[in-house]
Amino acid sequence: MKLSSISNIKGTIHLLSGLHIGAGQEQLEIGGLDQPIIKHPVTGVPYIPGSSIKGKMRSLLETYYFVDRPSTRKHVIDKGSACGCSEPDCPSCRIFGTSGADKAEGLGPTRIIVRDAQMSGNDLDLFQQGKQNTEVKYENTIDRVRGTAAHPRPLERIPAGVRFDFSITFKRFEGDEEDLINYVYKGLKLVQLDALGGNSSRGSGHVEFENVRCDDQEVDLDRIDLS
């Protein structure tokens, strides 16, 4: 399959509420928070993994658009997983890829690469000078009988207001009859309406994509039609 063009989409992720992307249990520090966020192992600066952005875009696009395909529905609704149908005409498998083993002839390579989003210049300076830090939110569950708060669990978040630079590469191959890049814009818009990271139903992870550009052309997400 011949690569016909590569586009680069860049912009800023502006946190409108605190963001929690968990580090996973294996990175637990002794005496540390029980719900720490992911950080660069050497610098300690938080970042947003590309896989978190990609995974959220995929799951929203699949439930919003692609679930009408019977083979996608089987994965998404019946199994609650990402589509893995590997059918050459499946937009989700073409854009986001499937596991190598069952890759079908004609599907071609994964069209999207989402880089890790790094903290933007000004915020990074504040962070490295110790003037900006992560915040700790205490999550309570309400004791249903006594009506009191029980088991406060500290949840680490990157505070609202911090910005990250994101970068997405999108490949087009000969024979791609529709421009699948439009789904990337729709995906970004759906993430804005939904959220990134954990704890989202309780308000975390509300983000806005700012100054979005594709190959140095402005992309106005407000004008992206979700229908």
Ligand SMILES: [Zn+2]
């Ligand atoms: Zn599929």
